[in-house]
Amino acid sequence: MAMALNRNPEKESVTVSNKIEAKSVYFDYGGLEILRDINLTIKEGEFVVFMGPSGSGKSTLLRLLIGLAHPQKGEILVNNQFIDKSLPDSSVVFQDYALFPWLTAEENIVLALKQKLKHTKTKKELIHLAHSYLELVQLGHAVKKYPGEMSGGMRQRAAIARALALGSDLMFMDEPFGALDPVTRINLQDLILQVNRDQKRTVVFVTHDAEEAIFLADRIVMFTPGPPGKIAEIIDVPFPKPRNRQRLLQSYEFTHFRDHIFGIMNKGVLEKLEENDGVNINGAGI
Template identity: 45%
Template sequence: MKQRSYLAIEDVTVEFPTKQGPFCALQSIDLSVERGEFVALIGHSGCGKSTLLNVVAGLVKPSRGVLFLDGDVISGPGPDRAVVFQDHSLLPWLTVEENVRLAVDKTAGDKSKAERRDWVLHNLELVQMAHAARKRPGELSGGMKQRVGIARAIAMKPRILLMDEPFGALDALTRAALQDVVMELQATLNNTVLMITHDVDEAVLLADRVVMMTNGPAARIGEDHAVAMARPRDRLKALDMAEYAAARHAVVHFLHERYRNPTVGRAA
């Protein structure tokens, strides 16, 4: 029997009931992600990227198909799958440390209070936010809030980190800084990541593979392109690499063809 990948999405179809009948958002999705791999999902609006991420998170049940994470069937939400959304969702009445502590308390087991605090501060240090541990979200910039959101997610030690356009609401400079943080975390933690983005350069810079979705409804995986750049990656050096240019060309070409021909790749 063939061994499954770390994350195995097998023949997943998602339909939603409507007054006009079932609406098929995703059809027959097969996707494998290996342990320690960073995979970016990209496609035009309405192609089901967020739906697929929500299926992996256990927030949406597939109409057909099954998902496995490290051999276990995904049947609902769980702390082994931490999600970072575009909205940081920090509780405004709690400090930065207390916001992260909420997540740690769910997964800390028998750790003592001191051990939990050390773990919270360790993860804040990883995103350069330990200095703001006692501040509240209202005192932070958008980029700082998102750093705390990332710290909260990785503090849970999830088996896979799910990111739904985490930098979409940030300005270009802040977005670039957060991308660098994610690259540094990948180098330090070797964590498994599935990320949605609309930004081609972000996908190519961060990911080991860029998975391109066809247009919805009944969206499928159109292409799966490996980014042949070694890690760790340097932003400025990557821009001059032939491998970066080749990957960017492949993604832009795919998206442009889907824009010009919306029905190309659509399931019958």
């Protein structure tokens, strides 16, 4: 995939600061506790991955950080601003594409850019920008296609192109590559890493895929099975960036670290079974 991403020289020498802070966050829905006592700090420019079993609250925490919902207890700050008072400037990619079906791929991106850039760009400039990012995700041939004329993978790539085009310093991504074929998935993983590195964007990314998490992340936030979901452990990924995919995946160190991740997940599942069933992992009653 050909990529031409510009560095932001204004950020090269900036001291790293906290981008996101979640302090003692609790969240329930309909009387069911979804998240309990979440404490998390994400630095500017970090690539942080949320990982855990289904129902552990990963996507819920993502929505809280975006400002789409608010915790019953605790506080969340983005850029030192409480998000219940000021929504953060961010780009978001959900699992369900979220494209307007009556607009083409090009028009979906141009509409978002109009809201972001207001009167700073001409229509011609906005269209050129939309085309550039659609080319970046290998959709240059589909700029005039409507979502109903595209496959699920193509629609997701269009949503990713829109998020990238907005240029926000903060990107939230909820399993964005799940509907993609393996080759496109690898290409877009590389692209997001390059955006994170070259443009110093902060990325918060949800996945169930351990290999994806290890390849992408600076840190992995491991969640316990829910409800309620809690943070089991926050793990620094020990492999320096940029990472060579083939060498990394074939290394003993990678296999050992992946097994460590799986071990944390399995421990959480067993502890949840004990809690729910009143038996320990050896089957003895408690």
